[in-house]
Amino acid sequence: IMRNQARLINAQAQLSSGKRIMRPSDDPTGTAKVLTLKSHIAALSRYRSSAVGAQPGMQLSVSALEQGGSVLSDAKSLILQGLNGTLSDEDRTSLATELRLQLDQLLDISNTKLGGKHLFSGTKVSSAAYGGSAHESYSYQGADAASSVEIGNNVRMETLLSGQQAFGKFEYSGISFAGMTGLGQ
Numbered sequence: 001i002m003r004n005q006a007r008l009i010n011a012q013a014q015l016s017s018g019k020r021i022m023r024p025s026d027d028p029t030g031t032a033k034v035l036t037l038k039s040h041i042a043a044l045s046r047y048r049s050s051a052v053g054a055q056p057g058m059q060l061s062v063s064a065l066e067q068g069g070s071v072l073s074d075a076k077s078l079i080l081q082g083l084n085g086t087l088s089d090e091d092r093t094s095l096a097t098e099l100r101l102q103l104d105q106l107l108d109i110s111n112t113k114l115g116g117k118h119l120f121s122g123t124k125v126s127s128a129a130y131g132g133s134a135h136e137s138y139s140y141q142g143a144d145a146a147s148s149v150e151i152g153n154n155v156r157m158e159t160l161l162s163g164q165q166a167f168g169k170f171e172y173s174g175i176s177f178a179g180m181t182g183l184g185q
């Protein structure tokens with residue numbers, strides 16, 4: 001009778017708590033499984049937090065890259081205007097000034113920050129991605145490695161491009177202006 005009463009009390013405690021294992025000694029194998037599952041859940045929670053935490057930076061970098069594309073398009077338009085053989089020196093000087101402003105705007109975009117961290121500096125987020133001025137040459141000062149977060153067990157995902165990847169690549173398109181300006185390729 002005492003043994004059955006102890007089992008009844010144990011069953012009632014399990015029912016009221018919603019837990020099958022009240023003490024590790026109740027089921028050592030089950031306890032080990034529970035601890036393993038809890039550690040997996042904690043790891044998944046960390047991975048989720050990493051992914052969610054990376055979203056604002058990724059969204060801002062997309063916006064910055066779109067702005068950069070627009071600035072480059074405007075700069076291309078200015079360059080094409082400058083190729084017009086009928087412009088005076090004063091007009092070309094004006095276009096050059098506008099082009100410098102576009103270049104400075106692109107520099108500001110490449111040095112975009114979120115929460116005090118530079119988005120396009122690679123893993124060197126504490127310093128600006130690019131430095132210099134329109135009168136000097138601009139140079140990349142960040143790290144070549146892109147920022148990344150861990151999204152799984154030994155699985156990393158790049159979240160932000162380095163400035164070198166985003167702004168430093170130049171692909172020659174083979175356009176020739178020789179017929180319009182007298183310039184070679």
